Amino acid sequence: MTTAPQPPSLEVSGLAYAYPDGHQALFGVGLTVGRGERVALLGPNGAGKTTLVLHLNGILTGGAGTVTVAGLPVAKANLAEIRRRVGIVFQDPDDQLFMPTVREDVAFGPAAAGMRGAELEARVHKALALVGMEEYANRPPHHLSFGQRRRVAVATVLAMEPEILVLDEPSSNLDPASRRELADILRSLDVTVLMVTHDLPYALELCPRAVILSDGVIVADAPTRDLLSDDELMRSHRLELPFGFDPRTTTV
Amino acid sequence: MGAGHAHRLYRHGHSPVHRLPPHCKLAAVFAFVIIVVSTPRESMWAFGLYAVLLAAVATAARIPAAFLLKRLLIEVPFVAFAVLMPFVVPGEQVHVLGLSLSEPGLWGAWNVLAKGTLGVGASVILASTTELRELLLGLQRLKLPPLLVQIASFMIRYGDVITDEMRRMSIARRSRGFEAKGIRHWGVLGKTAGALFIRSYERGERVHLAMVSRGYAGSMPVIDEVTASREQWTYAAALPVAALFICLLGWTL
Numbered sequence: 001m002t003t004a005p006q007p008p009s010l011e012v013s014g015l016a017y018a019y020p021d022g023h024q025a026l027f028g029v030g031l032t033v034g035r036g037e038r039v040a041l042l043g044p045n046g047a048g049k050t051t052l053v054l055h056l057n058g059i060l061t062g063g064a065g066t067v068t069v070a071g072l073p074v075a076k077a078n079l080a081e082i083r084r085r086v087g088i089v090f091q092d093p094d095d096q097l098f099m100p101t102v103r104e105d106v107a108f109g110p111a112a113a114g115m116r117g118a119e120l121e122a123r124v125h126k127a128l129a130l131v132g133m134e135e136y137a138n139r140p141p142h143h144l145s146f147g148q149r150r151r152v153a154v155a156t157v158l159a160m161e162p163e164i165l166v167l168d169e170p171s172s173n174l175d176p177a178s179r180r181e182l183a184d185i186l187r188s189l190d191v192t193v194l195m196v197t198h199d200l201p202y203a204l205e206l207c208p209r210a211v212i213l214s215d216g217v218i219v220a221d222a223p224t225r226d227l228l229s230d231d232e233l234m235r236s237h238r239l240e241l242p243f244g245f246d247p248r249t250t251t252v
Numbered sequence: 253m254g255a256g257h258a259h260r261l262y263r264h265g266h267s268p269v270h271r272l273p274p275h276c277k278l279a280a281v282f283a284f285v286i287i288v289v290s291t292p293r294e295s296m297w298a299f300g301l302y303a304v305l306l307a308a309v310a311t312a313a314r315i316p317a318a319f320l321l322k323r324l325l326i327e328v329p330f331v332a333f334a335v336l337m338p339f340v341v342p343g344e345q346v347h348v349l350g351l352s353l354s355e356p357g358l359w360g361a362w363n364v365l366a367k368g369t370l371g372v373g374a375s376v377i378l379a380s381t382t383e384l385r386e387l388l389l390g391l392q393r394l395k396l397p398p399l400l401v402q403i404a405s406f407m408i409r410y411g412d413v414i415t416d417e418m419r420r421m422s423i424a425r426r427s428r429g430f431e432a433k434g435i436r437h438w439g440v441l442g443k444t445a446g447a448l449f450i451r452s453y454e455r456g457e458r459v460h461l462a463m464v465s466r467g468y469a470g471s472m473p474v475i476d477e478v479t480a481s482r483e484q485w486t487y488a489a490a491l492p493v494a495a496l497f498i499c500l501l502g503w504t505l
Contacts, residue, residue, distance in 0.1 A: 057465055080467060088465045094413050095458040100385050100405060104475050109466040111473030120475070142412045160466065 007071035008034045009164045009192035010056065016216075017051060017063030025051040026063065027216040033164065035070075038186075038193040040203035040224060043213035044238035049196045052213065053166055056194075057086040070163045084113055087157025091169045093149035097141035102133065102152050105141060109160040127159035128152075131185050147178025151185065164192040171199045200228055201245055205252055212237055263380040268487070269313035270381045273480040274390030276488035281378045283492035285371045287499045293363040295502035299370065305494055306373045313381050323376040327368055334364035384408055389478045402472055406459075414452055421448065 010033040018024040025048040033039050043049050054060040055067055058074045067074040069085045087109075090096045099105035106124045115123065128134045131151040141149055150170065157165060170186070171179050183206055186193060197203050203210055203224055210224040214237040220227055227233065228247035234240065241247065269277075291298050310320055341357030382390070385408070392401045421444055432441055460468075480488075 054461075059461060059464060080469070083465055083467050086465075088462075090458065090462050090465075092458065094410075095455065096462045098406065098409055098459050098463060100388075100409055107475045108463075108468075108473065111475050112467035112469070114473075116474070140409070142409070156466065 006035055007068070008032050009037070009070055010194065011066075011068040012052075012055075013066055015052070015055060015063065015065035015067065017055065017060060019051075025216055026055075028065065029213070029216070029218055031211060031218055031221075033192055033194055035163075035192055036190070037209060038195065038207045040207035040210040041194060041196045041213060042198075042200070042203060042210055042227070042239060047213045047237075048216045049213055050168070053088060053168060053196060056164075056166055057083050057088060080113070084109070084160050085163040086166060087160055087162030087164070088166045089150075089153050089157055089168065089170065091172060093141070093146070093153040096153040096156060097149060100140055101137070102128070102139050102141055102144070103137040105152065106137075106155050106159045109156060113160070123159050123161075127155040130158055130189065131155045132181075145178075147174050147181065150174065150178070150182060154182075154185065158189070158191075162191065164194060165189070167193065167195045167197075169197055169199075170195060171197065171202045200239065200241055200247075201250070204228060204247055204250065212239070261379040262383050263315060263319065265314055265381065267313045267381070269309065269377070272381075272488050273393075273478050273484055274382050274386040275393040275478060276390075276480050276484055277378055277382055278387070278390045278394060280488040280491050281374045284374050284495050287492060287495045288370045289367055291367075291499045291502045293359060293366070295505065296362075296366075298498050298502040299366045301498045302370050302495060303373075305491060305498075306370065306377065309491055310377055313377060315377065315380055319380070320373070320376060323380070324369065324372055326376075327372045331365055331368055334361040334368070337361040337364070386478075389476055393478050398471060405472075410452075410455070413455075414448070417451060418444075418448055 010031070012029055012031040015026055015029040016024070017026040029048075029052060041049055041052070051060065055063075055074070056069070058067075058076075058079050061074070061076075069082055072078050072081060072085070074082050097105050099108055103124055106127050107120055110120055110123050124137070125134065128137060131154050133148060133151050133155060136144060136148065136152070141152060144152065154165075154167075154170075167186075170182060174182065179202070183202070186195075186206055193207070195203065195207055207224050210220075210222070210227050211218050212220040212227065212233070219237060220230075220233055225247050228241065288299075288302055291302075307317075310317070337360045338353040338357035341354045341360055343354040343356035345352045346355055346358070347353075378387075388401055388405050388408075391404070392398065425440070425444065430437070430440060432438075
């Protein structure tokens with residue numbers, strides 16, 4: 001191994017974006033996520049979280065600022081490689097899982113990158129094993145429970161061996177058991193994670209660091225427990241803890 | 253919501269017909285139907301032989317006769333029209349059981365009925381021995397335009413999702429006291445259909461986003477290659493070749 005410092009998994013600087021209808025969603029966002037970090041991206045509805053996520057793999061471009069993934073800038077010429085490196089898990093697994101069987105869905109990403117045969121099969125198997133869904137490989141996705149579908153959705157991007165895993169509301173619509181199972185899986189993965197969520201206890205449980213995006217800018221970036229304990233900050237950005245939850249006394 | 257592990261048209265089994273690669277079966281059925289259609293309708297014995305051929309395939313596929321006959325009922329609405337032909341087609345009249353029927357009409361009805369039934373029979377056997385998913389792979393292999401195959405494959409994937417959405421909308425309607433009771437309520441149903449269309453359209457956009465995010469660039473990657481050996485092709489060709497022989501006999505005799 002060389003001792004040269006590795007570039008951070010994700011580097012966003014000065015990112016600004018206005019939608020074609022004139023609505024400006026991002027006003028100069030700067031965010032750096034180091035390799036292996038798990039970071040929660042918090043913020044009220046309409047803060048620009050989804051807009052930011054869609055910039056990470058170049059679905060949205062054209063505003064000011066730059067996004068770099070492990071040293072590679074997001075630009076037209078590198079899009080294929082960028083989309084392999086940035087694995088986005090969308091909120092609704094029915095949108096994410098579009099192939100007739102689980103196996104084919106997990107194979108989609110690597111196959112689109114040109115992988116075939118035994119290598120592809122091994123990759124699919126490995127990704128499904130990471131989320132504990134191997135025995136469901138030949139099932140159609142709509143015959144799985146919601147929690148299982150969410151796990152398969154995670155596997156579909158893990159199969160691409162991404163540099164960074166971006167999860168959009170990973171705990172939404174999950175029952176407490178599925179929620180915990182997903183947390184166990186995410187903790188066991190050796191990958192950088194950026195988690196967009198409204199589920200503040202989940203953020204505290206999984207992510208040592210959190211950032212708050214509000215009105216298109218990053219307004220806070222600190223250890224998750226410190227952020228959640230700052231009542232003034234939380235209130236001013238429409239973030240509320242669930243009833244009875246106290247981040248100061250909860251142990252992770 | 254779902255209908256079990258496979259589509260209800262499919263009948264699980266391990267017969268030699270089940271094992272044939274899907275594109276061989278598709279090609280064989282297609283050729284068979286073309287041959288049946290081009291047989292002169294006057295050679296009634298030929299159609300009897302075709303039926304025997306199909307029965308032989310069904311036996312090889314271990315499909316019970318009752319199962320096959322029940323599935324054949326699907327053609328009833330389509331051949332209802334054939335039953336009318338002897339009454340409406342002008343031409344020489346023959347008298348059967350006190351009814352006056354036209355001879356060209358009878359021939360026309362026989363033609364539609366015999367060829368239709370044989371075609372449906374072959375398709376039912378194909379559908380009972382081949383999974384939908386496999387059929388799509390077969391069509392892809394036979395170089396059907398990829399866009400059509402993709403559309404069909406999304407239909408299979410999202411059929412249940414959209415049906416479910418429709419059911420939820422219907423429950424929401426009824427929970428607010430609405431029952432569709434006649435023509436005056438069609439407006440509401442129309443609006444529901446419109447809303448369902450917009451929802452599906454938006455889902456389509458989100459699915460496309462998810463596909464692009466995983467490297468989709470206009471064509472589906474090949475995940476399963478279906479291949480067929482010469483032996484399998486020969487085996488699948490048995491049906492159309494035998495049918496072709498009968499057809500040629502029909503033309504020459």
